[in-house]
Amino acid sequence: MIALRNTLRLAALYAIAAATTAHALSAQAGDHAYRVDNPGYRQECGSCHVAYPPQLLSAASWRAVMGGLDKHFGTDASLEPAARDGILAFLEKNSGRRDTKANGKPLLRITETKWFAREHRKEIAAGTATRPDVKSIANCGACHRQAEKFDYAESSLQVPGGRSR
Amino acid sequence: MRLSTHLASILALSAAFPAPAETPARLQDAFALEAKRENPAFTAFSAERGRAFFTATHGREWSCSTCHTGNPGAAGRHASTGKAITPLSPSANPERFTSAAKVEKWFRRNCNDVAGRACTAQEKGDVLAWLLATR
Numbered sequence: 001m002i003a004l005r006n007t008l009r010l011a012a013l014y015a016i017a018a019a020t021t022a023h024a025l026s027a028q029a030g031d032h033a034y035r036v037d038n039p040g041y042r043q044e045c046g047s048c049h050v051a052y053p054p055q056l057l058s059a060a061s062w063r064a065v066m067g068g069l070d071k072h073f074g075t076d077a078s079l080e081p082a083a084r085d086g087i088l089a090f091l092e093k094n095s096g097r098r099d100t101k102a103n104g105k106p107l108l109r110i111t112e113t114k115w116f117a118r119e120h121r122k123e124i125a126a127g128t129a130t131r132p133d134v135k136s137i138a139n140c141g142a143c144h145r146q147a148e149k150f151d152y153a154e155s156s157l158q159v160p161g162g163r164s165r
Numbered sequence: 166m167r168l169s170t171h172l173a174s175i176l177a178l179s180a181a182f183p184a185p186a187e188t189p190a191r192l193q194d195a196f197a198l199e200a201k202r203e204n205p206a207f208t209a210f211s212a213e214r215g216r217a218f219f220t221a222t223h224g225r226e227w228s229c230s231t232c233h234t235g236n237p238g239a240a241g242r243h244a245s246t247g248k249a250i251t252p253l254s255p256s257a258n259p260e261r262f263t264s265a266a267k268v269e270k271w272f273r274r275n276c277n278d279v280a281g282r283a284c285t286a287q288e289k290g291d292v293l294a295w296l297l298a299t300r
Contacts, residue, residue, distance in 0.1 A: 049246040076277040135247035
């Protein structure tokens with residue numbers, strides 16, 4: 001009887017541990033590691049820039065981004081409709097719960113979201129983002145050295161020129 | 166039907182339905198067929214014309230070499246994101262020009278960015294001739 005009770009207790013502990021792990025893996029903006037398990041997204045969107053974690057924009061924002069790929073921040077990033085639709089479905093499914101809108105319109109840039117500003121503005125000295133080795137605030141990998149692996153932990157953070165705090 | 170007509174339709178079909186794994190030479194043959202269709206006076210591709218096209222601007226800010234550099238054997242860098250771009254020359258990077266779909270996708274996007282229009286088959290073939298000629 002005691003053995004059975006212990007087994008049940010152990011099972012309950014495992015269940016709690018599993019639930020906690022599952023929660024940690026279903027990352028939301030602000031976490032340090034993201035799960036991005038879609039080869040099409042990683043390949044197509046990751047060929048010009050880091051494949052940004054889908055969790056960082058809302059579904060409405062991703063729909064707006066994927067609806068304008070022929071004029072994608074100054075370049076033509078158009079895809080065949082089938083590839084585009086497949087990637088959009090993945091992005092919608094893994095999008096963030098935060099509303100990423102401004103003036104009633106879905107934001108297209110992660111860097112313009114409130115979350116991004118809160119996380120970055122105080123840490124980055126003026127001029128860091130325009131350094132030739134950084135080029136753009138959207139170049140995650142310039143500081144987050146494991147961004148290609150969707151790992152944004154502090155331990156792999158190295159800001160060119162140093163952090164401002 | 167004459168044999169040449171048969172051959173032409175086989176070639177046209179193979180251009181329309183390319184095999185999954187392509188080679189730069191076969192892609193070049195497909196460009197040649199298309200170039201001939203676009204311009205009956207077309208005779209051959211020119212590596213020198215390809216180099217000139219690749220390194221010049223065409224009415225917009227960027228040339229091909231803005232991101233890819235003027236050396237097809239060298240790695241490039243995306244002009245706005247800074248992301249590394251592997252070399253274009255098949256001798257330096259054997260993955261290049263092995264997928265017709267990929268080649269079409271990138272010519273479509275990049276010609277639009279650089280020239281504001283689609284490239285002609287001759288322009289694509291000239292560029293490929295230059296990439297193949299450089300080591």
